[in-house]
Amino acid sequence: MSEVDPLPGRILIVDDELAMREFLSVCLGRAGHHVTTAKSGADALRVLSDDSIGFDVVITDLTMPGVPGMEVLRHARALPHPPPEVIMATAYATTDTAIEAMKIGAYDYLIKPFKIDEIQLLVQRALERRCLSTENRRLREQLKGVDALDRMVGRSESMQKVFDLVRRMATTRTNVLIRGESGTGKELVARALHNLSDRADGPFVPVNCGAIPEQLMESELFGHVKGSFTGAAGDRQGMFEVAGGGTLFLDEIGEIDPATQVKLLRVLQERTIRPVGGNEEVPVDCRVVAATNRDLEAAVESGEFRQDLYFRLDVVRIVLPPLRHRPEDISLLVERFFDRFNREMKRELIGVSRDALDWLLAYDYPGNVRELENLIERAVALESTATLTADHFPSRRASADDVGRTPSAFPEDGLDLDARLADLERDLILAALARSGGVRKRAAKLLRISFRSLRYRLQKLGIEVGRSAEG
Template identity: 50%
Template sequence: MNARILVVDDEQSMLEFLEVLLREEGYETATARSVAEGRERWAEGDFHLVLCDLIMPDGSGLELLEEIRSQESSASVIMMTAYTSTKSAIEAMKLGAYDYLSKPFDVDEIKLTIQKAIEKTALVDENVYLRRELEGKYKFSNIIGRSRRMQEIFALVERVARTSSTILLEGESGTGKELIARAIHYAGPRAKHRFLSVNCGALPEALLESELFGHKRGAFTGAIAEKKGLFQAAHRGTLLLDEVGEMTPPMQVKLLRALQEKKIRQVGSNVEQPVDARIIAATNRDLRQLTQSGEFREDLYYRINVIPIRVPPLRQRREDVPLLVDFFVQKYSREMDIEPPRVSVEALKLLESYLWPGNVRELENVIERALALTTSDTLTSEDIPTHLLHQGASTLPTIDLPEEGLDLEVHLDDMRRELMGQALDRSSGVQTQAAELVGMSFRSFRYYAKKAGLTKDQRPEEVIES
């Protein structure tokens, strides 16, 4: 595509001269003979460059320059004038002019300046383009994350959105489980229907039952009218069962039946109704462990754990912190109607090193609070709550040195064994994954695991040398 140039000058002969010159160079041109006309032409076309006279009968070219610069445009502006004055040249540069040319022109100079200005515009455009590309890649609409683990989750979300399989979202509080559940709903064919969610831990058993399945009129005291349950209301849509680990055993039985038979029965009714709601269950507890301790039914666990998605805590994907900070700074600046402040390097480092026990929700709150309180155009460490400053970067639980002292090497061995064991559990015994969880190479993981008696039989694929 040819670059488009707008020439604004009140002198007809100058316009003609430049038009011929620019067309010969292969540019597309438009002309205007006053500030007002320049403004009109500018508004009509998508220009890469504006050549603008400084003094015109109806005003100063600097006005036009200022207007163009105040808009979100990558176009360069070159000012021209017959009266060379350093003062106006400096002013033009300050206002964001790309360059300043004095009449009469040296033809080679003007060609070169224009060429460079257009190259710069192209670069700026490309940058904007690249940034948009990145955004598209790292964002699942409003879910931010460039870390490998979040990227994997985005890919999974896309794949499962097309299906109706039950999903189990596991992750600490504030990691974005609900956000992901919504993304799954809205990325698939169920998006036209409703997304409903219920916190299974917040309601007493009887109430939860009537919430989920509805009730007939008179089913219990206070049931003055028939009520639809969430399963029915989310028909052909999605139902998020949040904090599913908090369900009481009798409710677990009822849920299991509903999932197995895809039918529900309203409280106080003996008629079964078919339902088609996609179920997404979420929990911040370790459901597998709850089945081992007998608090959660194993059969229900298998029923809902069809496609597990484990959302990692923020401290395990620190590379997402800067993106999230930027996202929330933009979001809350918009809400508060303020210019988005910059974030100082120190502040960002601090945010990156913090452990975020409350995960993304906590980060969001910290940014919102900082924006509400700051009066400066830069967020610094001072705008960040002090408890973040005082927390060490360590993730270890503190232990006290026993009276009699201890053998540090033995103790470290014990800790290594413990954490590697946990990693193996979490990755269902797959050593390559477990090694990654504790930041070890597969080889040293295998070595230490064997030494510590964590693994006995090696699976064939794990014997392959890396």
């Protein structure tokens, strides 16, 4: 018998002949393998379907009463990756059956009777192949993890903690609530949680709850059946069903109305939905990741947000720090955005000037990373010299932008803070409306706030926008 350095594995032997099962059990058991036997194809399917047992190699007879070996092969190769290697064994081999087995995914084909060293060597090679498949999968998972976090840039301690929490939570199904100011990258975190999970092959479905009208929210999330309301010309899947097998990202979760909050809580508890106008419960299988820039605790206190829903969503919390609290990350982000836009716009700028970097380091970024990205994109597009300068960054007016930055900028007689902030808010909203041609939804998008929030601010400030401006 040839010398084989044994690589131990979990082996399933499927054969309706007791003598063959005992022969292979002794032969492979002595080689250090853990052997399980099944006396029929039906028994083999039951054993293979047990999630607690993972086999490395299956040796199955081809011709058996009831469930044949080909069905065992199909079932084994359909198991989650990496599936076990399957060796077919038969005393009645034909070219057609051998070709069919190899097409389905059999590792090899043995003709009975076979020698002990022959089967031991074949099992060893099958184990080596499976080991290689497992290692390749592990390396792909590592590379996927690098790619998933690649767009999230930060060397600061606070961001390193975020990265660590994302990696640890990605492998669970636990509900995650992402907190952070507008522009801090909450959707990037949600995508990283999805891409690092075992649901990465499924869909990632983002839903901006602040952009959906209240009367359409239930239909958008849970779907509807034909004729359930005016305009429902046919059945339509909701986002919970669309995200089946993947991740549903509910952005601006604090904007959903109380009635939808009740229904959302039930879905999270029961894992079923009822489409608008429907009578049957539909099971759903998706992970829910939510995000908000609102103070949900205050919303719960005021009765705007259900406490039970808040606790259901806030199982694990990931808090994204604003950019002004992690200045050590600004240079890294500037480099990343500069390289990206320089390449995308086919510019040939050679770098960022000292004055531009100083300006960027001194700014406090109320719009966070998204604002920094927009600043760099605009500057790269407009720059006419060899290096990126500060010439195309916004001018900094002491009266509005720099009040409180330095003692000299603060008026000696003081100021009315609420009035000053209201004036600044009014100026920015009017500027956004002008830029959007008076279309309020576009203006809200420019201001990085929900349409509902803009509508409230317009009423508060007494700004009227004509019906025609809605487009």
